[in-house]
Structures are given as C-alpha cells and as structure tokens.
Amino acid sequence: MAETHFQTTQPMTHQMVKAATAVTAGGSLLVLSGLTLAVTVIALTIATPLFVIFSPVLVPALIAAALLATGFVTSGGFGVAAVTVLSWIYRYVTGGQQTAGDKCDSAGMKLASRAREMKDRAAQLTGAAAS
Incomplete structure (x- = not known):
C-alpha cells in the first residue's frame, strides 16, 4: 500500500518575514558584539594609565583584568548568540530545520x-x- 506524505508549506511572504527578522536579530547581535569589543579596548586603553598613576600597582592590574575579562566575555557571548541565530537562519532557509x-x-x-x-x-x- 502506497503511503502519501502531506507536507504543509508556509506562504513565501511568511518565510521571508521570518528570515528578515532572524537576519536583523543576528546582524544586530553581531554589531553589538563588535561595538562591545571596541569599547572594551578603548576603555582599557584610557583607564590603564590613570589606574597606574593614581593607585598602587596591584589594584589597577586587578581592575584592568576584571574589565578586560568582562568585555571579552560579553563580546564573546554576543558573538556566539549572533552565530547561533545566523546558523539557525541558514538551516531554516535551506530546509534543514523541521518545525x-x-x-x-x-x-x-x-x-x-x-x-x-x-x-x-x-x-x-x-x-x-x-x-
């Protein structure tokens, strides 16, 4: 006995809206990741000499390390989120993702x-x- 498979497809406009939304979210997260990284590096460049001048050596080193770690972790998190969204978009558009x-x-x-x-x-x- 032959078995028929019914596949429901969404209208093309609905798929395009979903793809545009996902691309916007992924791009925004990627831009936010880059901006966070740039601001972290600039802030570290400006703040490090001030810490060295106005504090003992260990305090600014700890503060600079904390700022550096926070900036890189935040930047990395945004980057991972952006790559995840973009890979989901790719799987969704190519049909690799089942609903x-x-x-x-x-x-x-x-x-x-x-x-x-x-x-x-x-x-x-x-x-x-x-x-």
Whole structure:
C-alpha cells in the first residue's frame, strides 16, 4: 500500500518575514558584539594609565583584568548568540530545520502506519488460525 506524505508549506511572504527578522536579530547581535569589543579596548586603553598613576600597582592590574575579562566575555557571548541565530537562519532557509508541526505530522503518520501493519498482521494470524 502506497503511503502519501502531506507536507504543509508556509506562504513565501511568511518565510521571508521570518528570515528578515532572524537576519536583523543576528546582524544586530553581531554589531553589538563588535561595538562591545571596541569599547572594551578603548576603555582599557584610557583607564590603564590613570589606574597606574593614581593607585598602587596591584589594584589597577586587578581592575584592568576584571574589565578586560568582562568585555571579552560579553563580546564573546554576543558573538556566539549572533552565530547561533545566523546558523539557525541558514538551516531554516535551506530546509534543514523541521518545525514542531512537521514533527507531529511525521510521528502521527508513523503511528498510523504501525497500527495498519499490526491490524494486517492480526488479520493474517487470525485467518491462519481459523484455517
């Protein structure tokens, strides 16, 4: 028995709106990551001499290290978020990403197929037992 697969597709405009939104979010996060990195480096460049002049050696070193670590971690976090969004966009546009509805439809079809197989098998066994 041939099995048909029903696939629901979204209108092209709906897909384009989703893609545009995701591209905007990914691009914004990427820009925010770059800006954070630039501001961190500039702030560190300006603040380090002031710390050295007005404080003992260890205090500005600790503050500079904390600022540096905070800036790089924040920048890296925004970068990872941007790459994640952009990779999701790529998978979504190329069709590599299944939606929850598609997964449910697929599971329902598998369940229905198994139920038919079990019904046919039961009919065969009861027919063989009756003979």
